[in-house]
Amino acid sequence: MTEHTHGNCENLLGSLSEYIDGELNPELCAEIEKHLAGCENCRVVLNTTKRTIDLVQTPTENPAMPTDVRERLFKRLNLDDYLNPK
Amino acid sequence: MIKPMPPEISLEALVAGDRAEFARLVDAYSDPIYRLGLRMLGTPQDAEDVLQNTFLNAMIHLPKFEGRSSLLTWLYRIASNEALMLIRKKKPEINLEDVSPSESDEDLKPLQFTDWSALPEDELLSGEGKQTLDRAIHTLPESLRIVFLLRDVEGLSIKETAEALNLTEVNVKTRLLRARLFLREQLSSYYGERLAHEVQND
Ligand SMILES: [Zn+2]
Numbered sequence: 001m002t003e004h005t006h007g008n009c010e011n012l013l014g015s016l017s018e019y020i021d022g023e024l025n026p027e028l029c030a031e032i033e034k035h036l037a038g039c040e041n042c043r044v045v046l047n048t049t050k051r052t053i054d055l056v057q058t059p060t061e062n063p064a065m066p067t068d069v070r071e072r073l074f075k076r077l078n079l080d081d082y083l084n085p086k
Numbered sequence: 087m088i089k090p091m092p093p094e095i096s097l098e099a100l101v102a103g104d105r106a107e108f109a110r111l112v113d114a115y116s117d118p119i120y121r122l123g124l125r126m127l128g129t130p131q132d133a134e135d136v137l138q139n140t141f142l143n144a145m146i147h148l149p150k151f152e153g154r155s156s157l158l159t160w161l162y163r164i165a166s167n168e169a170l171m172l173i174r175k176k177k178p179e180i181n182l183e184d185v186s187p188s189e190s191d192e193d194l195k196p197l198q199f200t201d202w203s204a205l206p207e208d209e210l211l212s213g214e215g216k217q218t219l220d221r222a223i224h225t226l227p228e229s230l231r232i233v234f235l236l237r238d239v240e241g242l243s244i245k246e247t248a249e250a251l252n253l254t255e256v257n258v259k260t261r262l263l264r265a266r267l268f269l270r271e272q273l274s275s276y277y278g279e280r281l282a283h284e285v286q287n288d
Pocket of ligand 1: 008009010012039041042
């Protein structure tokens with residue numbers, strides 16, 4: 001725990017993922033927030049990392065599986081007779 | 087999280103070998119499995135191999151499914167194995183145990199400090215932006231990419247990701263952090279430049 005008491009940039013970076021995912025205990029969160037309040041660079045890293053994750057999770061035109069791929073899959077599984085109801 | 091809604095699939099029927107139920111399982115989960123294969127291997131042909139082998143394996147092993155993890159996590163586990171096996175076969179030089187995006191830890195250090203996070207979504211995900219994102223994901227080393235895809239794209243928890251990949255939760259967290267920082271850095275160079283451009287033109 002002592003490694004976190006100084007709350008420098010490197011320590012923050014090490015806990016960044018868990019902080020974003022809300023997996024840190026309240027004391028560590030408080031330490032991180034204290035550091036963030038005084039460190040512009042870490043704020044930027046936090047904001048842009050969060051945004052990166054948001055973007056990846058934005059369901060844009062996720063490549064849906066082509067119908068011929070589905071057909072071949074059903075045939076390979078010997079499920080041809082269930083091809084129709086989708 | 088964008089986890090697909092679990093459709094009402096009867097595990098009992100599946101384990102008993104009910105083919106109609108298996109067909110429903112395939113339709114419920116083939117999209118995410120195909121997507122995972124496509125993002126890990128990069129070609130539709132390889133993605134299709136991963137997809138077919140995953141469900142063939144699932145069909146064979148379902149009677150022994152013990153329900154210790156959820157069905158979807160179990161499918162992701164099979165699919166991840168298939169994808170990693172295919173990568174080993176195609177590119178034996180790749181180190182899948184590697185947890186670092188490159189050799190040194192120094193590369194974890196953020197270098198870009200432009201705050202582009204307030205840019206509107208449609209701008210961030212415009213044609214070119216989306217391509218940059220996809221390309222960045224594709225440049226992640228496979229050992230990090232599989233963790234990132236399961237956790238951040240498919241929405242598994244850390245625990246489920248660890249189960250699917252047979253890794254410790256600590257290892258998953260380490261890889262996830264590296265993957266996220268790596269992507270952040272890539273996106274920051276791209277959006278940072280665009281932002282600088284906009285400011286100039288204002
Ligand atoms: Zn800092």
